[in-house]
Amino acid sequence: xxxxxxxxxxxxxxxxxxxxxxxxxxxxxxxxxxxxxxxxxxxxxxxxxxxxxxxxxxxxxxxxxxxxxxxxxxxxxxxxxxxxxxxxxxxxxxxxxxxxxxxxxxxxxxxxxxxxxxxxxxxxxxxxxxxxxxxxxxxxxxxxxxxxxxxxxxxx
Amino acid sequence: xxxxxxxxxxxxxxxxxxxxxxxxxxxxxxxxxxxxxxxxxxxxxxxxxxxxxxxxxxxxxxxxxxxxxxxxxxxxxxxxxxxxxxxxxxxxxxxxxxxxxxxxxxxxx
Amino acid sequence: xxxxxxxxxxxxxxxxxxxxxxxxxxxxxxxxxxxxxxxxxxxxxxxxxxxxxxxxxxxxxxxxxxxxxxxxxxxxxxxxxxxxxxxxxxxxxxxxxxxxxxxxxxxxxxxxxxxxxxxxxxxxxxxxxxxxxxxxxxxxxxxxxxxxxxxxxxxxxxxxxxxxxxxxxxxxxxxxxxxxxxxxxxxxxxxxxxxxxxxxxxxxxxxxxxxxxxxxxxxxxxxxxxxxxxxxxxxxxxxxxxxxxxxxxxxxxxxxx
Numbered sequence: 001x002x003x004x005x006x007x008x009x010x011x012x013x014x015x016x017x018x019x020x021x022x023x024x025x026x027x028x029x030x031x032x033x034x035x036x037x038x039x040x041x042x043x044x045x046x047x048x049x050x051x052x053x054x055x056x057x058x059x060x061x062x063x064x065x066x067x068x069x070x071x072x073x074x075x076x077x078x079x080x081x082x083x084x085x086x087x088x089x090x091x092x093x094x095x096x097x098x099x100x101x102x103x104x105x106x107x108x109x110x111x112x113x114x115x116x117x118x119x120x121x122x123x124x125x126x127x128x129x130x131x132x133x134x135x136x137x138x139x140x141x142x143x144x145x146x147x148x149x150x151x152x153x154x155x156x
Numbered sequence: 157x158x159x160x161x162x163x164x165x166x167x168x169x170x171x172x173x174x175x176x177x178x179x180x181x182x183x184x185x186x187x188x189x190x191x192x193x194x195x196x197x198x199x200x201x202x203x204x205x206x207x208x209x210x211x212x213x214x215x216x217x218x219x220x221x222x223x224x225x226x227x228x229x230x231x232x233x234x235x236x237x238x239x240x241x242x243x244x245x246x247x248x249x250x251x252x253x254x255x256x257x258x259x260x261x262x263x264x265x
Numbered sequence: 266x267x268x269x270x271x272x273x274x275x276x277x278x279x280x281x282x283x284x285x286x287x288x289x290x291x292x293x294x295x296x297x298x299x300x301x302x303x304x305x306x307x308x309x310x311x312x313x314x315x316x317x318x319x320x321x322x323x324x325x326x327x328x329x330x331x332x333x334x335x336x337x338x339x340x341x342x343x344x345x346x347x348x349x350x351x352x353x354x355x356x357x358x359x360x361x362x363x364x365x366x367x368x369x370x371x372x373x374x375x376x377x378x379x380x381x382x383x384x385x386x387x388x389x390x391x392x393x394x395x396x397x398x399x400x401x402x403x404x405x406x407x408x409x410x411x412x413x414x415x416x417x418x419x420x421x422x423x424x425x426x427x428x429x430x431x432x433x434x435x436x437x438x439x440x441x442x443x444x445x446x447x448x449x450x451x452x453x454x455x456x457x458x459x460x461x462x463x464x465x466x467x468x469x470x471x472x473x474x475x476x477x478x479x480x481x482x483x484x485x486x487x488x489x490x491x492x493x494x495x496x497x498x499x500x501x502x503x504x505x506x507x508x509x510x511x512x513x514x515x516x517x518x519x520x521x522x
Contacts (some may be wrong), residue, residue, distance in 0.1 A: 002236040064295040072468040104224040114236030116175035121226040227471035228307035
């Protein structure tokens with residue numbers, strides 16, 4: 001192709017570059033009910049089978065006190081555990097106290113993980129608690145929770 | 157097909173070292189309760205519901221996932237390096253879509 | 266001029282301002298958590314896509330270097346000098362426009378400036394300059410001089426229904442004040458050198474866009490007529506703000522609230 005030609009073409013592209021409406025971020029409607037709706041109490045019970053988890057400082061739950069944006073809230077869980085075949089963290093469950101479905105994610109670990117840690121980002125529909133429930137290989141459950149103040153909802 | 161990316165941190169690691177595995181997916185994580193701003197129609201649910209990590213054929217981590225993870229979610233876990241080979245991640249979503257990604261594991265020293 | 270700006274600002278916006286600390290008291294621990302998130306930027310996936318696109322439509326790094334007539338070694342520093350006046354285009358162009366030229370030269374229909382493929386590809390191309398300092402030269406020629414001057418004018422001119430200029434919200438004397446829960450960010454090299462970290466991923470939008478598209482976002486929000494992408498004025502605005510951030514280290518993709 002002739003150089004002059006293609007630059008003409010580019011000129012045209014530049015001029016035409018259409019103004020496509022910006023992609024919009026669909027807001028979560030309040031009225032719709034999901035088939036997955038589950039309260040915090042029901043979720044906790046489903047995980048522990050009715051056992052009461054023990055609050056423990058072996059569980060480090062890191063969430064911001066104030067979330068800049070409810071659509072993206074960082075969550076990190078570290079559990080102090082040797083992660084050996086005899087003594088390891090079997091699962092980390094992350095729950096929320098007020099989202100329509102309290103269950104957020106279950107992470108099933110094995111000693112091959114070397115360390116019991118998990119980190120992600122979650123949506124919070126408003127100010128509420130984020131809870132980490134830990135299942136140990138001996139069948140015990142530990143728990144840690146922290147409240148997160150959301151300045152703008154997950155509908156940002 | 158969902159684009160995804162697996163990263164091991166640090167980039168250089170030794171056998172026996174515990175490293176971080178960072179897994180990211182481009183995925184809408186639609187809750188099934190959001191509405192399209194233009195058409196006002198409900199956007200059907202489509203969220204990742206399971207993730208499985210296999211290291212040289214052995215399952216090391218599995219996850220059950222629900223709607224509340226952020227759009228384009230990130231999953232970070234630990235893994236103990238135990239020889240050269242492959243780490244593969246299989247993930248499915250609530251519409252039944254299945255994807256797989258993998259990365260070579262090459263410990264130095 | 267300066268006083269005028271301040272008066273307009275106080276009339277138009279004072280009601281919606283409050284001062285940092287009142288509404289938006291973020292602790293250092295929170296801030297640290299958010300900055301840790303930078304390590305896991307979803308835009309890394311988009312940049313990886315951009316790498317594939319550039320390979321497919323532009324011959325990758327080598328193709329780009331050849332197109333610019335520089336060695337591959339010098340390519341990063343060259344990219345760190347955009348927007349540039351390119352004689353073949355007979356105008357000052359931003360990197361994404363140059364990529365349109367590359368695609369066209371290779372016989373492909375160029376991506377639109379407002380398309381995710383272009384965002385991905387231009388983010389990848391700019392990321393080749395990561396670690397380089399912005400080295401735009403606004404005195405290189407009369408076209409660049411004119412672009413910088415026009416950019417400054419666009420930045421300072423009050424327009425729209427509320428009589429706002431970019432500078433009304435981003436000048437040093439208002440930066441840090443809060444507008445509807447959002448602190449007004451510095452966007453020059455003195456604070457947040459936006460030219461060094463856009464294209465960026467916006468968590469509120471869950472997508473990655475270019476600096477010019479971000480400018481359009483502000484124009485929309487502040488009720489200023491939206492300047493089209495690729496227009497002389499838009500490129501000039503990018504030249505002006507890039508020059509304000511001259512010397513800042515490029516780090517692409519950025520990650521924003």
